[in-house]
Amino acid sequence: MRQYLDLCQRIVDEGVWVTNERTGKRCLTVINADLNYRVDLNQLPLITTRKSYWKAAIAELLGYLRGYSSAADFRALGAPTWDANANENQAWLNNPHRRGTDDMGRVYGVQGRAWAKPDGGTVDQLRKVVDNLSKGLDDRGEIISFYNPGEFDYGCLRPCMHTHNFSLLGDTLYLTSYQRSCDVPLGLNFNQVQVFTLLALMAQITGHKPGIAYHKIVNAHIYEDQLQLMRDVQLKREPFASPQLRINPDIKSLEDLETWVTLDDFAVEGYQCHPPIQYPFSV
Numbered sequence: 083m084r085q086y087l088d089l090c091q092r093i094v095d096e097g098v099w100v101t102n103e104r105t106g107k108r109c110l111t112v113i114n115a116d117l118n119y120r121v122d123l124n125q126l127p128l129i130t131t132r133k134s135y136w137k138a139a140i141a142e143l144l145g146y147l148r149g150y151s152s153a154a155d156f157r158a159l160g161a162p163t164w165d166a167n168a169n170e171n172q173a174w175l176n177n178p179h180r181r182g183t184d185d186m187g188r189v190y191g192v193q194g195r196a197w198a199k200p201d202g203g204t205v206d207q208l209r210k211v212v213d214n215l216s217k218g219l220d221d222r223g224e225i226i227s228f229y230n231p232g233e234f235d236y237g238c239l240r241p242c243m244h245t246h247n248f249s250l251l252g253d254t255l256y257l258t259s260y261q262r263s264c265d266v267p268l269g270l271n272f273n274q275v276q277v278f279t280l281l282a283l284m285a286q287i288t289g290h291k292p293g294i295a296y297h298k299i300v301n302a303h304i305y306e307d308q309l310q311l312m313r314d315v316q317l318k319r320e321p322f323a324s325p326q327l328r329i330n331p332d333i334k335s336l337e338d339l340e341t342w343v344t345l346d347d348f349a350v351e352g353y354q355c356h357p358p359i360q361y362p363f364s365v
């Protein structure tokens with residue numbers, strides 16, 4: 083939690099105003115942040131200086147792992163977070179590749195599970211990584227990349243967390259995740275939970291101990307309409323100790339994640355937090 087607050091404070095103290103054309107808003111911005119999460123100690127990096135809706139964050143992650151491309155599928159899992167990008171962004175509404183209401187196009191999980199090959203076939207990046215790690219194999223290329231510039235026109239948003247790189251050292255699994263753009267008040271409170279949970283889940287289904295998750299962010303920003311709440315409300319609060327994440331031990335394979343797993347298979351224990359803060363969302 084400290085590293086999150088330190089990053090927020092750094093943006094407030096040292097951030098530079100940058101005008102973002104896509105949203106038409108100014109963002110207070112810093113470049114480069116390195117966060118890490120102790121999955122080995124089960125210290126869930128859940129924000130405690132406001133109420134965090136961790137279930138939606140895990141639902142989003144499950145949707146990515148399943149390769150979903152419809153905001154309706156995310157909603158059904160418990161994450162209404164893609165509704166605005168799928169249905170309210172004018173550039174995407176005008177895009178001829180958009181296939182009706184709720185379509186997000188070829189973003190995130192679609193690239194992770196069905197990266198298009200020139201011969202018409204597809205690559206399932208996640209399956210390959212799970213298969214290798216399950217055999218105890220790390221070929222130094224255990225990478226899932228959502229970043230496919232040739233298909234940016236076919237999706238509602240370029241992926242923000244774009245690469246997940248797994249590593250095995252003995253029987254311990256590590257994860258290094260890369261994020262190009264980060265809405266620190268809203269997005270990061272989800273992304274931290276997602277990076278942590280991704281390592282915990284992958285360790286569980288491939289039969290390894292989880293180690294540390296490293297989260298590398300390039301452009302970390304606070305939108306101008308979020309700044310006052312962050313500076314004068316959230317940053318004035320004292321954090322509580324990290325809670326713990328419980329995952330149903332019956333989840334043993336990628337097929338389990340694809341078929342029967344729901345949010346009921348996840349629980350957070352010992353979560354003490356300050357009251358909610360509603361930050362404005364920029365589409």
Ligand SMILES: Nc1nc(=O)c2c([nH]1)NC[C@@H]1CN(c3ccc(C(=O)N[C@@H](CCC(=O)O)C(=O)O)cc3)CN21
Nearest residue numbers: 135138163164167265268269270272359361363364365
């Ligand atoms: N501007 C922007 N920021 C983001 O963080 C973001 C995007 N766009 N577009 C794509 C996804 C969608 N994500 C989202 C979308 C909404 C919330 C959000 O509204 N969170 C609220 C309430 C969530 C709830 O009630 O379930 C929050 O207080 O955290 C968070 C992340 C993260 N991403």
Ligand SMILES: O=c1ccn([C@H]2C[C@H](O)[C@@H](COP(=O)(O)O)O2)c(=O)[nH]1
Nearest residue numbers: 104240242243263264265269270273
């Ligand atoms: O997982 C996510 C997804 C999105 N975001 C934020 C970061 C930016 O504020 C916007 C995306 O805008 P771009 O113009 O494509 O950079 O969404 C996030 O923080 N986390």
